[in-house]
Amino acid sequence: MTASTPSAPSDISEAVPAALLGWYDCHARTLPWRAAPGAPAPDPYRVWLSEVMLQQTTVAAVKPYFEQFTARWPDIDALAAAPEADVMAAWAGLGYYSRARNLVRCAREVAALGGFPATEAELRKLPGLGAYTAAAVAAIAFDQRAVVVDANVERVVSRLFAIAEPLPGSRRKIGEFAGSITPQTRAGDFAQAMMDLGSGICTTREPKCLLCPLSSHCAGRASGNPSAFPVKSPKAVKPTRQGTAFWIERDDAVWLVTRQGSGMLGGMRSLPDDGWAAAGDGSGMPPMPGQWEAAGLVRHTFSHFALELSVQRLRSGAPGSAAHPMAGGEWWPIDQLADAGLPTLFAKAARLARL
The missing domain is CATH 1.10.340.30 (Hypothetical protein; domain 2)
Structure with a gap:
């Protein structure tokens, strides 16, 4: 020493x-x-x-x-x-x-x-x-x-x-x-x-x-x-980002996607979203046309930013009756959604969409 x-x-x-x-x-x-x-x-x-x-x-x-x-x-x-x-x-x-x-x-x-x-x-x-x-x-x-x-x-x-x-x-x-x-x-x-x-x-x-x-x-x-003690430096103000999650329901199933392995919530199943990220807001654009309805807003805090996530909902048809909404996803039975392992943010969004 x-x-x-x-x-x-x-x-x-x-x-x-x-x-x-x-x-x-x-x-x-x-x-x-x-x-x-x-x-x-x-x-x-x-x-x-x-x-x-x-x-x-x-x-x-x-x-x-x-x-x-x-x-x-x-x-x-x-x-x-x-x-x-x-x-x-x-x-x-x-x-x-x-x-x-x-x-x-x-x-x-x-x-x-x-x-x-x-x-x-x-x-x-x-x-x-x-x-x-x-x-x-x-x-x-x-x-x-x-x-x-x-x-x-x-x-x-x-x-x-x-x-x-x-x-x-x-x-x-x-x-x-x-x-x-x-x-x-x-x-x-x-x-x-x-x-x-x-x-x-x-x-x-x-x-x-x-x-x-x-x-x-x-x-x-x-x-x-x-x-x-300990003496702490003033906290930096976290930016607030805006994003949208999309609940796509047909009959008794919802469309879930798997997020890319790297990045925010990487490798997790989630609802489709509009590309929000720590660096910026999402586009707000839905992944497919339809009669979307607003289900509400979820607020969530990450380590470096806060997120306001709008939840949009689309309900129509049956899982077997239409093409998949997008690549890289799967229909998941809504009554088994607890087994999907959704991260907290999307679990909040799912609860809101089901109200």
């Missing part, structure tokens, strides 16, 4: 892990992918799957998906053998669908290797494993010392050391301070303890400092305003 690298004083570097792990031994959350404190490390497959699912998603939202995935695909070999379309459909509702495509790619690569590599550096080489996920799997599944920093850990470390530099510029400093308090042993438990502390005690608003095992070491609490 160079002289200019931030680090915790030696007493804090020793006291923080001891206090936090003692607290975690008594207060760890019980989660379906987690081993109890001090127990043998959990299956790397379950750790990896949970960490991919938890990106940009809450624990409460992930639990049912995790349980359904592991019931259907109980190990890496089963997931590697699964058709990508089935995995994408099972993922519907979790968002950030590129994660699901990378999930299949990674499963196949790991199965070919005969199992997950145990080091952070080797894990980074797998599809879809960035710095955070590789560190989390290395620490939690293999008890390797790795510095694991998610949003909860960012908040805890920012407050513990009263880091005044705003995010995202402070992330390097946060990582260095996090590294200075990460112990050599029980790395997985320490990482999960930091996550639990941020989730339940060191919360975004109104942190519960009186219950925090690190309060006596916390510079943010000593400042009198721990909620001021």
